[in-house]
Each structure stands twice: as structure tokens, then as C-alpha cells.
Amino acid sequence: MAAPVVNEVKSAGTMVLHMGPVHPGLHGILSLDVTVAGEVVLAVRPSVGYLHRGIEKIAENKTYTQIIMLMERLDFTAPMISAFGYCLAVEKLLDLEVPERSQDIRVIMAELSRIQSHLVWLANYSTDLGSTTPAMFAFQQRERILDIWGMVAGSRMHPFYLRIGGVSRDISNEAAEHISEFVETFPRRIDECEAFLTHNQIWIGRTKGVGAVSAEEAIRHGLTGPVLRATGVAHDLRKVHPYSGYERYEFEVPVRRQGDAYDRYLVRINEMRQSVGLVKQGLAALRPGPLCADVPQVIPPPLERVGSDAAALIHHFKIFSEGFSVPEGQAFIAIESPRGEVGIFLVSDGSPRPYRLRVKTPSFMNLQALELLTRGKTVSDLIAILGSLDISMSEVDR
Amino acid sequence: MGVEEYVARTLITVGLDRAVNWAINKARKNSLWPIGLELACCALEMKASCMPPYDLARFGAELFQPSPRQADLMIVAGTVTNKMAPVVRRIYDHMAEPKWVIAMGACAASGGLFQSYAVLQGVDCVIPVDVYVPGCPPTPEALIHGILQLQKKIEEEHFSDRI
Amino acid sequence: MMMPVSQGNNHPAVHKLARTFGRSVIEAACSSGQTILTIGRNDIGLVCRFLRDDHDLRYDHLSDLCGVDYQDKKPTRFEVVYQLYSSMLGDRLCIRVGVAGGDRVPTVTDVWPAADWLERECWEMFGIYFDRHPDVRRLLTLDEYGGFPLRKDFPLRGTVEIVEVAEGGVTWRPRS
Numbered sequence: 236m237a238a239p240v241v242n243e244v245k246s247a248g249t250m251v252l253h254m255g256p257v258h259p260g261l262h263g264i265l266s267l268d269v270t271v272a273g274e275v276v277l278a279v280r281p282s283v284g285y286l287h288r289g290i291e292k293i294a295e296n297k298t299y300t301q302i303i304m305l306m307e308r309l310d311f312t313a314p315m316i317s318a319f320g321y322c323l324a325v326e327k328l329l330d331l332e333v334p335e336r337s338q339d340i341r342v343i344m345a346e347l348s349r350i351q352s353h354l355v356w357l358a359n360y361s362t363d364l365g366s367t368t369p370a371m372f373a374f375q376q377r378e379r380i381l382d383i384w385g386m387v388a389g390s391r392m393h394p395f396y397l398r399i400g401g402v403s404r405d406i407s408n409e410a411a412e413h414i415s416e417f418v419e420t421f422p423r424r425i426d427e428c429e430a431f432l433t434h435n436q437i438w439i440g441r442t443k444g445v446g447a448v449s450a451e452e453a454i455r456h457g458l459t460g461p462v463l464r465a466t467g468v469a470h471d472l473r474k475v476h477p478y479s480g481y482e483r484y485e486f487e488v489p490v491r492r493q494g495d496a497y498d499r500y501l502v503r504i505n506e507m508r509q510s511v512g513l514v515k516q517g518l519a520a521l522r523p524g525p526l527c528a529d530v531p532q533v534i535p536p537p538l539e540r541v542g543s544d545a546a547a548l549i550h551h552f553k554i555f556s557e558g559f560s561v562p563e564g565q566a567f568i569a570i571e572s573p574r575g576e577v578g579i580f581l582v583s584d585g586s587p588r589p590y591r592l593r594v595k596t597p598s599f600m601n602l603q604a605l606e607l608l609t610r611g612k613t614v615s616d617l618i619a620i621l622g623s624l625d626i627s628m629s630e631v632d633r
Numbered sequence: 634m635g636v637e638e639y640v641a642r643t644l645i646t647v648g649l650d651r652a653v654n655w656a657i658n659k660a661r662k663n664s665l666w667p668i669g670l671e672l673a674c675c676a677l678e679m680k681a682s683c684m685p686p687y688d689l690a691r692f693g694a695e696l697f698q699p700s701p702r703q704a705d706l707m708i709v710a711g712t713v714t715n716k717m718a719p720v721v722r723r724i725y726d727h728m729a730e731p732k733w734v735i736a737m738g739a740c741a742a743s744g745g746l747f748q749s750y751a752v753l754q755g756v757d758c759v760i761p762v763d764v765y766v767p768g769c770p771p772t773p774e775a776l777i778h779g780i781l782q783l784q785k786k787i788e789e790e791h792f793s794d795r796i
Numbered sequence: 797m798m799m800p801v802s803q804g805n806n807h808p809a810v811h812k813l814a815r816t817f818g819r820s821v822i823e824a825a826c827s828s829g830q831t832i833l834t835i836g837r838n839d840i841g842l843v844c845r846f847l848r849d850d851h852d853l854r855y856d857h858l859s860d861l862c863g864v865d866y867q868d869k870k871p872t873r874f875e876v877v878y879q880l881y882s883s884m885l886g887d888r889l890c891i892r893v894g895v896a897g898g899d900r901v902p903t904v905t906d907v908w909p910a911a912d913w914l915e916r917e918c919w920e921m922f923g924i925y926f927d928r929h930p931d932v933r934r935l936l937t938l939d940e941y942g943g944f945p946l947r948k949d950f951p952l953r954g955t956v957e958i959v960e961v962a963e964g965g966v967t968w969r970p971r972s
């Protein structure tokens with residue numbers, strides 16, 4: 236999609252409004268050059284790259300386990316999910332079977348990540364459009380999820396919990412109780428947030444009919460996730476190409492028809508409800524069993540064995556000093572993150588470091604389409620549309 | 634020195650100066666209005682510190698200003714890239730004195746995890762930093778501790794250092 | 797869940813493409829359960845349009861487009877990798893195009909507008925130029941970095957660093 240060069244559009248009566256890179260309404264560092272005629276937006280040219288950290292280049296110099304830490308920082312509102320896709324890609328190249336208990340734990344953590352991401356989105360979006368109380372509610376619920384991660388993994392954000400081949404430690408009974416308590420009470424909290432917004436005339440006025448896109452345009456422009464599902468396309472990778480045991484879970488894919496900002500809001504609210512159901516099913520499905528596959532060349536042996544078994548000691552030493560090697564080849568894995576389809580393309584040359592790690596992120600694709608959605612709308616609609624796309628700049632810039 | 638001179642030079646001048654300094658520093662430290670530079674992951678913990686249960690408002694610092702002209706404190710929350718460095722510097726220059734800087738997180742302090750071609754290895758390469766809050770990301774309690782440390786630093790300064 | 801499509805040489809796209817484009821289809825392989833087609837560089841635009849429009853294939857999604865620098869490991873230094881998805885078949889297809897240094901690749905922005913920023917990023921990271929792309933400009937990086945960062949001969953820490961940022965601008969110096 237061509238972005239018209241700003242100078243060609245400028246004529247008498249138009250003005251270029253420069254927004255960002257630091258702006259309270261643009262969450263994350265994004266610079267927009269908006270050509271306006273009065274209030275009407277004629278063209279939008281985003282400038283990105285203010286958070287480009289070179290993650291793909293850094294990954295070529297790290298071991299496969301160290302990269303999990305990098306991947307968590309790629310999309311910091313849903314850290315478990317970014318790492319999830321990456322682990323699946325490496326496991327595909329290694330041809331590694333993850334035990335069922337770890338699969339269920341990963342699903343539980345991924346769905347909690349999804350809820351957490353949508354809560355952050357709700358907080359930011361409602362604040363953008365002038366309603367600050369839902370933000371307080373959302374962040375308070377988010378704290379409960381972060382406490383769960385602190386219990387399970389030791390860290391609030393960036394838990395570094397997933398490992399190649401499984402997860403790093405088991406869920407304790409106390410943590411499982413907290414998760415259970417959370418999913419029992421959380422649906423009421425979603426109801427409270429909805430009470431502020433869903434039938435609120437100001438909210439409807441700001442979002443209904445704003446930034447609508449057709450299903451066909453959405454597919455051509457590579458839009459995925461809630462943005463695509465709000466146009467009527469029931470494309471959710473957890474249903475269409477299930478991974479990590481999702482085929483054993485029952486859930487609905489929320490879909491709307493109009494493709495506007497209001498529909499995207501409703502899709503995300505309903506996704507939170509579906510995620511609650513998935514977490515409940517995950518907890519019920521947990522059976523005793525191993526956490527990681529028994530592949531000592533890749534998965535470090537238990538510390539108790541390292542002291543007494545020479546082979547275990549050698550594996551432990553090699554894994555933590557040099558890293559494990561992954562067979563030559565390439566793999567592409569796509570998973571459903573809260574924003575859409577995250578695609579991980581991994582090329583290995585047989586060494587302990589990836590030859591090429593490429594991450595395609597949904598925010599990158601969704602942000603490209605901003606001008607398509609905003610042309611002809613007002614500047615205030617621009618904020619409403621940008622918020623409804625749920626852009627994470629760390630995903631866009633990597 | 635006679636008694637009158639002692640009273641004039643020491644007790645009144647120095648005492649008055651100390652009293653005025655105490656009052657101004659107390660006013661400054663208890664109403665630090667941040668411009669939160671929401672760069673990356675630390676921004677979420679910074680926002681969380683304003684929300685229940687951490688509540689930065691207790692310390693007078695909850696009024697995040699969108700404009701640098703009206704802010705006293707810049708909290709650099711996240712990775713500063715080479716592309717962003719001139720922007721951070723310009724925002725810092727636009728802030729009126731007195732102004733302080735907190736480098737929140739490992740990335741703002743030293744580049745953190747990202748030792749690459751695109752990342753500035755610490756925001757102190759472009760602006761002077763008063764307090765470093767380590768962590769990746771620092772918890773909201775750590776940020777609040779950093780703000781309290783900054784308040785102690787302000788108490789020890791003389792108000793005329795930042796005019 | 798969709799029925800799986802045959803992979804490798806039996807993939808439905810292989811025969812159709814071979815009939816229409818002949819020698820442009822250089823190789824059909826299979827890696828980790830996904831078919832990888834190697835296509836001649838000059839025909840990639842036409843091949844993509846065919847894959848999108850064919851009523852039996854319908855590769856309507858462009859999932860990803862990226863570059864890889866193989867240095868001297870392969871006959872051509874670079875490869876542009878396209879990840880396509882057909883919602884009708886539920887199948888992912890990978891297409892590779894070999895690019896020697898200085899070669900130009902036809903753009904696919906007229907087939908999928910989603911390729912716009914993807915091709916811009918591929919150019920700025922590897923120096924692979926896309927013919928008739930509407931807006932070839934740096935997206936994520938700066939000109940001052942002095943090169944194409946994801947090339948294997950570009951150092952991780954870069955070649956320059958910021959010395960000073962002041963009202964007049966940014967001062968850079970070569971990294972020691």
C-alpha cells in the first residue's frame with residue numbers, strides 16, 4: 236500500500252500535523268505526520284523505528300535458551316506468548332515432543348498473557364477516549380495476574396518461564412489455587428468494565444462506525460487478530476491450526492461484522508471471557524507427569540543427577556557453556572498472539588546459535604494499514620482508530 | 634566579630650537561608666511532576682506504580698504531564714535507541730529548571746540486554762541522570778524507592794543549584 | 797481443523813506452477829513439514845499473482861517476507877523468503893528467491909499491499925532492492941549506521957556510536 240508523499244498532497248488549505256514520537260495518545264514511541272484539511276485527515280505517514288533494538292541481530296549471537304529472554308521483551312504486554320512461538324519453532328527443528336503437562340501449563344500461561352494484554356489495551360484505550368476509571372480496574376486485575384507469575388516463575392513481568400522442551404518449573408498447589416480464584420472472580424470484573432463502556436453513548440459515539448474495514452481489504456493488507464475477526468473472518472490460529480494441545484480445548488472465536496473500532500473492542504472483551512474458560516479447562520486437564528522431554532543433550536538434567544552422574548555433568552556443562560546445537564534446517568511457526576498472528580522464521584546451520592531468526596509481528600502489519608482506516612476521518616477519530624488496532628511499538632520496531 | 638555581626642551574618646543570614654532552602658526543597662520534592670517517557674517495557678511498570686495498589690499519588694508524583702514545559706522529573710522508562718536519543722535530549726532541554734532525571738530500568742541505565750548497533754548504552758550518554766533504578770523491569774516498589782531516594786537527594790541540595 | 801495438503805513434490809502448487817512457469821520453478825523441497833519452492837527471481841511477481849488468483853490455490857495471505865544472508869553457503873548470497881497462507885486450503889507455502897548482490901527483485905506490493913513495509917525492511921536490513929516498490933526508504937534504522945545491519949559482515953555493535961547530542965544535532969564517531 237503506497238503512502239502518498241506528504242508534499243504531493245499539500246496544497247492550499249492543508250496542514251501537516253506532527254504527532255509524536257512522545258505523545259500521550261500514541262502509546263509507545265510513534266511519530267505520525269498527519270496531513271489535514273481542517274479536521275479531516277488526508278494522509279497519515281507513520282515514522283517508526285524509535286524502539287528498534289536490533290533483536291534479530293542480537294539473536295544471531297545468543298544461545299537458543301538466552302533468546303527466550305529477548306523474545307519476552309519483543310511484546311512486553313504478553314511476554315509468555317512471544318516466547319511460546321519461539322519455543323515451538325525450535326522444538327519443531329529439534330523434532331521434540333513436549334509432554335502433555337507442559338503443554339497444558341503453556342496454554343494456561345498463554346491465556347493469562349492474553350488476558351493481561353487485553354487489560355493493558357483496555358486501560359490505554361479507555362484513557363485515550365476519556366474514560367479513566369476502567370484503566371484503574373484493568374490495572375488492578377492485571378496485578379493479580381502478575382502476582383500469579385511471581386508465584387509461578389519468580390518475576391512479575393518477563394518471567395523467563397518457558398524453556399525449549401517445556402517449562403522451567405512446575406505450578407505449585409498455592410499458585411494453582413490463586414489461578415483458580417482469579418478465574419472464578421475475573422468474569423465479574425469484566426462485567427464491571429463493560430458496564431462503564433459497552434452501552435455508554437459517548438463510547439459508542441467515539442467508536443461505532445469509526446475506522447471500519449472490509450474483510451477483503453483486511454486480508455489484502457495482512458491484518459490479523461481481533462482486527463480481522465471484527466470484519467467477520469473467523470480466523471484464529473488456535474482453532475484453525477491448533478498447537479500445544481489447543482485441539483483438546485473447547486472455546487468460541489468471537490467474531491463481529493462491521494469491522495469498526497466498536498467491534499474490535501467487543502471482540503477483545505469476549506476473547507477475555509473465552510480465555511477465562513480456557514484457563515479453567517487447563518487447570519482441570521493438568522495431570523501428573525514430566526515437565527520436559529528426556530533429551531539430556533537439550534534439556535538440562537536435574538541438578539541432583541549432575542553431582543553423581545558423569546554423563547549428566549557433561550550435558551549440564553555443555554548446555555550452559557556452549558548451548559545445545561539444533562539440526563540444520565528451517566521452520567516457520569505462526570501462533571495467535573493477542574494482537575494477531577506472530578510468525579517466527581528460524582534458520583539453523585547446526586550450531587548452538589540461530590543462523591537467522593525472523594519475527595513477523597501483527598502490530599507491524601496492522602500499523603501499515605493505519606492510513607487506509609483513517610483517510611477521510613477526523614483527527615480525534617485517528618486516536619480512536621489507532622487505539623483500536625492495539626499497536627505495540629516494541630513489536631513493530633523489534 | 635561582634636555579637637551584632639555574629640547574629641547578622643550567621644544566625645539570621647545562614648538561618649534564614651537554611652529555612653528558605655528547607656521550605657523550597659520540601660515543596661519541590663513533594664510535588665515532582667513527571668514526564669514519563671514511555672519507551673518500552675518499563676513504561677508498564679511505571680503506569681502500574683500510579684495505579685492501585687502502589688499509588689504514586691501518595692508522594693505527590695502522580696500528575697504525569699504530557700508537556701515537558703510543565704514537568705519537573707523525567708522518568709526514562711525503557712530502552713533509548715540511537716534514533717530516539719535526540720528526541721530525549723530535546724525533551725530534556727525543553728523542561729524548565731528545576732528538573733531531575735530518573736533512569737528507570739537496565740536499558741536506560743546502561744543499554745541493558747540490548748548491546749547492539751541501534752541502542753544507546755545508557756541515557757546518561759545524552760542527559761545527566763540523578764537516580765538509577767535497576768531492574769528489568771524494576772517493580773513499582775523499586776521505582777517508588779527510586780523516587781524516595783530522589784527526594785532525599787533534593788533535601789540535600791541547595792535550591793539555588795537548580796534555578 | 798482443515799485437511800492437510802500434500803507436501804514436497806506432491807504439493808498442488810508445484811504442478812500448476814511448473815505447467816505455467818516452467819523453468820522458473822527451480823526446486824521443490826520439504827522442511828519441518830512445510831513445502832519450500834525455489835523460484836527464479838525475475839518471475840516472482842507473476843508467480844505470486846498466480847498463486848493468489850488461482851481458484852484451486854488462493855494464497856490470499858502474505859504472512860511474511862524477509863531476507864537471509866547466506867554469504868558463500870549458497871550459490872546466491874541472499875535469499876528473499878515469502879511465507880504465504882491459503883485460507884481456503886489451510887496451507888502454508890514457503891517461496892525462496894535467490895538474489896546475488898546488486899540484483900533487483902520485482903515487488904509484490906501490487907499483489908498484496910501487506911508487502912509494503914516488509915519489502916522496505918528487507919531493503920534496509922540487507923540492501924536487496926525491490927523494483928517498482930512505491931516508497932524505498934529506511935523504516936527502522938538510520939542512514940548513519942552506515943550499512944545494512946542484518947548482513948553477516950555488519951558487526952553487532954555497529955560501526956558508529958553517538959558522541960554528543962545537542963541543539964545543533966547529533967555527533968557520531970566511528971566505533972573503535
